[in-house]
Amino acid sequence: MKKITGLVMTVVALITLAACGGGSDETADSSAEKTTDQLAAIKEAGVLKVATSADYAPFEFHTMVDGKDKIVGADIDLVNEIAKELGVKAEISDMSFNTVLASLKEGKSDIAISAISATAERKEQFDFTDNYYNPPQVMIINKKNEGTFTSLATLKDKNVGAQKGSIQEDIVKTQIKDAKLVSIEKVPNMVVEVNSGSLDAMVVEKTIAESYVQQNPELMIADIDLEPSADEAFAIALPKGSDELQTELNKIIKKLSDEGKIDEYVQTNHELAEKSAE
Numbered sequence: 001m002k003k004i005t006g007l008v009m010t011v012v013a014l015i016t017l018a019a020c021g022g023g024s025d026e027t028a029d030s031s032a033e034k035t036t037d038q039l040a041a042i043k044e045a046g047v048l049k050v051a052t053s054a055d056y057a058p059f060e061f062h063t064m065v066d067g068k069d070k071i072v073g074a075d076i077d078l079v080n081e082i083a084k085e086l087g088v089k090a091e092i093s094d095m096s097f098n099t100v101l102a103s104l105k106e107g108k109s110d111i112a113i114s115a116i117s118a119t120a121e122r123k124e125q126f127d128f129t130d131n132y133y134n135p136p137q138v139m140i141i142n143k144k145n146e147g148t149f150t151s152l153a154t155l156k157d158k159n160v161g162a163q164k165g166s167i168q169e170d171i172v173k174t175q176i177k178d179a180k181l182v183s184i185e186k187v188p189n190m191v192v193e194v195n196s197g198s199l200d201a202m203v204v205e206k207t208i209a210e211s212y213v214q215q216n217p218e219l220m221i222a223d224i225d226l227e228p229s230a231d232e233a234f235a236i237a238l239p240k241g242s243d244e245l246q247t248e249l250n251k252i253i254k255k256l257s258d259e260g261k262i263d264e265y266v267q268t269n270h271e272l273a274e275k276s277a278e
Contacts, residue, residue: 039244042110048083048090051109052076053097055186057211058269059115059234063276072272074265075113075234078132078256085252096185098165101126104237111249112237115205117167119231127242129249131233132262135205137171139222140212142194149201149222155179161190161202167232168203175226176203191216205232207266211273 042048052075054060060073071092083090095103097114104112104126115135118128139160141149149155156178162168164183172181182199184190191212193199201222204212213219236253238246256262 038110038239038242039248042088042245043086046088048079048086048088049108049110050079050090050092051100051103051112052092052094052114053100054092054094055097055188056115056205056208057273057276058207058266060113061269061273061276063272072269074133074262074269075115077265077269078253078262079111079113079236081256081261082249082252086248097163098185101165101237104239107239111245115208115234116237117232118235118237119167119170122237125240127238127240127246128235129238129246130253131230131235132253132257133266134228134230134233135207136228137168137203137226137232138206138209139201139203139224139226140191140194140209140219141201141222142197143218143220145200146220146222149224151224152176153178155201158200159198161193161199163187163190163204168205170231171203171226187212191219194219207270211270214274 052060052071054062054071054073056073058073059075060071062069063072064070065072071094076090076092079090079092093103093109100112100114100116101122103109112126116122116128118131122128139149149158152175155176158179159182160172160176160179161182161184162172164185169181169183172179179201182193184193187204187208190199190202190204194202195216195218203226206221209221213221236249238249253262
């Protein structure tokens with residue numbers, strides 16, 4: 001639905017690097033020098049600042065651990081492992097999905113991970129790692145509408161929700177053109193509205209949908225096919241010019257993917273989300 005150093009603008013980027021504790025005393029003239037300083041700044045600071053929107057189980061969500069509220073999820077496991085590989089500590093900041101990339105652009109975070117799809121539009125403003133997960137997209141409806149909403153055509157003039165700033169907004173616009181797109185900040189709020197009937201349906205990634213349907217027996221995944229797209233795959237967002245950091249993260253992602261760790265993170269946290277809902 002959704003969504004870990006420097007900025008697109010050179011001056012702001014240098015200020016950000018200095019704030020991270022790894023900025024050079026001299027202005028770097030080449031892109032290579034800037035990106036090298038980026039990665040070095042994170043390692044020197046000993047902290048990887050991560051922006052996320054923790055409302056998208058099983059990728060990032062809140063749960064109680066030993067009596068305390070904690071942000072967990074497949075994306076969180078991934079960044080914690082990345083931080084471990086870099087020899088630093090991950091510092092997670094929770095915010096609305098619509099501000100996750102803004103936080104990255106403003107230099108408040110080093111990377112952004114929040115089930116973010118690396119769309120062509122986003123690539124104009126940010127760099128991205130290789131994709132680490134490609135989810136199918138589905139639609140959640142109220143069970144009482146199972147016989148009504150049986151195809152995309154049956155959603156004509158209906159209110160269909162998508163998380164604000166997410167790839168699902170584009171899916172509604174391009175694949176359910178006759179529906180009325182309703183953009184909402186938080187996924188749980190959409191679930192409530194589908195339950196109440198103020199939303200007729202909502203588009204969300206399949207694993208996320210399964211978690212919410214498990215928690216809400218009044219809801220179901222509609223038997224309506226949505227076309228998959230490479231743009232829907234998840235990647236970690238980075239500031240523009242993050243060549244060295246990007247290369248390092250891609251190595252780690254490939255290693256974890258080859259080992260089956262990322263799929264394991266998704267499955268483990270899917271089970272945790274279901275258990276937390278009991």
